[in-house]
Amino acid sequence: MEGVDRVDGESISRLLRAWRARVDARTVRELRGTVPPPGRRLSQAHVARLTGVSEGWYRALEAGRRQDFSESFLLRVAQALRLSEAETLTLFLAVCGRRPPELSRDQRELPNGVKALLEQQVSYPAYLSDVGWNIVATNSLMGDWFPWVLRPGANLMRWALLDPEAREQMLDWEDSCARIYLAMLRVAANSDPSNEQLRALVKDILAADADCRRIWAEEHDVVEHRDGHVFRLRLPYHGHAEVRVTTHVLLPIQRPDLRFVFITPLEGWAGV
The missing domain is CATH 3.30.450.180 (Beta-Lactamase)
Incomplete structure (x- = not known):
């Protein structure tokens, strides 16, 4: 239906891009001292570095392509993008159809x-x-x-x-x-x-x-x-x-x- 945002790979792609855009890379301590130094925008390469995967692997997530993304990887993405509990829940439901694990x-x-x-x-x-x-x-x-x-x-x-x-x-x-x-x-x-x-x-x-x-x-x-x-x-x-x-x-x-x-x-x- 026109005007209705479908809950699919395209939707989570837009959300991930928006969540990444709001993080000022200059405030990320783990990126300090890298070459070249990060500018204002947090890039896909930065998120890949922060989560310990290749840039291509993170790009596949942001593009909404179906992959076998592990829970630990999605949790690292949530931390790197500074997601709230509700945003983390949305990420997990959109990507793998289940809620994120909860630590006791x-x-x-x-x-x-x-x-x-x-x-x-x-x-x-x-x-x-x-x-x-x-x-x-x-x-x-x-x-x-x-x-x-x-x-x-x-x-x-x-x-x-x-x-x-x-x-x-x-x-x-x-x-x-x-x-x-x-x-x-x-x-x-x-x-x-x-x-x-x-x-x-x-x-x-x-x-x-x-x-x-x-x-x-x-x-x-x-x-x-x-x-x-x-x-x-x-x-x-x-x-x-x-x-x-x-x-x-x-x-x-x-x-x-x-x-x-x-x-x-x-x-x-x-x-x-």
């Missing part, structure tokens, strides 16, 4: 002891992630070293395996990062086959990157965690000088669904 109170709140331990760690970067490697909380130094953790819906695996800056900042990316992280994803995906978030994470990563698909196909290694793993980094925070660090992974007894991770210089190396 217990899942949203951190135990005081865990929160205090994180905040009091001022010597080295530290963060909390959940079973799907979503960043739950960080200390200030983690944000200084790795600004990507401040992005809406930040996810370790999506950054390390899909973000181009990870390949610049993590030296020996394929052997020291990609093969280890994909081996960890293989364990996680098999440990909880009913976890839709983990299945979507693996599917999204393999769909988005040819190198990850190749490594996944040719490797059969499994790794449960990266506690004690050594990384060679080259970060803007250190003036792009090489830094060698090791990671330590703890499981808070009050929240066994979380990982407490902190990063320290390799023993005997004082470059940090």
